[in-house]
Amino acid sequence: MGASEDLIDALVADLRQLRHDVGQPSFRELEIHARKVGNHLPASTASDAVRGRRLPKLTVVIAFVLACRHYAEEFKIPVPAKAREMYSWQEAHEKATLTLTAPLREDQVDALPRADHQPPRPHHGKHFWMPERQRCLYLLIGSGEVPGLGPILAPRDCKFMAAALQNTAPWMSVSMLINPTNQEAHKAVCHTLTERSELVVVHVVGHGFLNESARLSLPLRDSQEDNLLQTTLDLEGLLAQASHHSRERAVILIVDTGYAGSAIPQVPPGLEHWYVLAATGPRGHAYEWGGPAGRGSFTGVLAQLLQDGIPNCPYPMVTVIDLAQAAREIVLRRTSDYGINSQQVVTWSGSESIEALGLAYNRPT
Template sequence: MHACRDAAREDGVRVDPELFDTIKWQDRWFKVGQLCAEHQGPAHQPLLDRMPVATPPGMMWLPDRKRSAYVMLGNASSPAAHPLPGVIDNIEQLTASLKSAAPWMQVTTVLDATMQEATSALRSAARQTQDVLIVHVLGHGYLDDQMALRLLTSDSRPDDLATTTLNLTTVIDDVEASSNAAALVLIVDTCFAGQTIPKSSGRLKKHLFVLAATDAHSVAWDGPNSLTGVMASVLGEGVPDCPFPMLSVDLLAQECARVHEQRQIPSQVITTFSHGDAHKITFGLNADGAS
């Protein structure tokens, strides 16, 4: 752990060096792996030079920018529900945070899409992705008679929600069947988001991480206290008192849950599911853990 302490000191991380002697920090450091210079660029070369010393290789999954995709589907308005003005603000803030924390991330934003436009965007990204596919949806969630979670779109009709809403419960199966992506990260910021979490991992072929704003039976918040709002805050500000130079999707989820608890947000418990090595996928630089 001496190399870890030295790397943290060089980064100016505000952490008690004795923490590195505990199992907690040893375990977390070993989840951070070797970085690929081709994805980071010369601006982060000093950080890259330290990483092989501080961590064993192969313990982190940095998405290949040419073979990965991030699709953000946001619906702020629908004829079938009241407007969600926070969706637009959250998308703008998260996009800004991603540009800073993950400049290599290729993000496609689809706002207030029709069901056909949303479906086409997902299918197109699924076909083209070969490494990591990140699907991030935010808006109104609706449970149908079969308890399937559906996203209200800009053309959803109150009298026919069954056929005019996007089925989020089948997104995982659709990607499994139609995409060459090695991994899927599904972020669901809607009411009843936990309904998208698989009941078991037995039939899964791809690495999978699901980050849900709530469990399967609870409503979600709009605005800065929503999952997307908190994600934007965490990526923008970093994880305090943490020596990690990078944030995995797993660590990002843990920090979002901690912030939710700290803010005492009622009726919203962030829920996750991980299969394979998807929890190692890197989401961005830790603004408070590396300089």
């Protein structure tokens, strides 16, 4: 039996054990209790999930666990600790998923699927420069303290990024939230997106989580495992909000979390100029390497590139695509050095209306 079969069998066995521990509810009962907490879990799907024929989808695993938990709470059955550890279920599913795909070779990385709207490489004479003296907003949200998860270096790397922007893009109006609550984060995002500006950048750093609807969200300081839809920052909804308040401006979403590639949407209606930069592919983890001065995350890499400049850049300013490509090369090198699966690949997408969006002055070494 291979590693993938072992991990799938272990995950399925844990689901069967959880169902047993809460009193062996029928699959029909699980369907009903899943519906009570806002999930869709047909009885046949719940049955298939514990038969072990194949790896169940993550949404099925989460719906199954939450249904068992709700069933136990309603019938006054002691809730097993395993039913409260939603992050551990996601981690187990991720490990099983990764074993189903052979690690990519270096020459295979460029063949990874990209979003449909990949911006073309800038050509000399065709620029979309943002006016330096116009109002440009940059919102940094760093979530390093989340219940049930270990601390990460998000707050520190956000400070590095803010300092780099101050040196290379002094016209940017930078605001930073460190370990905010859900209400604080939503308020800051809404305020930023409704301000009059030529450019808006929303940059989030932290643990990524695929919630019950398989939408990428950012767990925050007050996030609740049994109410993730209401207590996490919906990253996939950010561009939809930006579209509503576009006012003919450019919007950039930078996502430095696990599963960051899941935040790359289809072109938002009404938003003409936009980019999404993601630290990883849709199934990749976001790692911290503990590099020089601690700049070991994707955000730290971006900050270092802005601070040091990008060699051989043909323009006086670093464009969004130049920054993404340079960061991708560094991340690939570091993940390779640490023997990490190449699913952690910086990826990006954007509107075809922008060929070269200047983000900051280039300071080549």
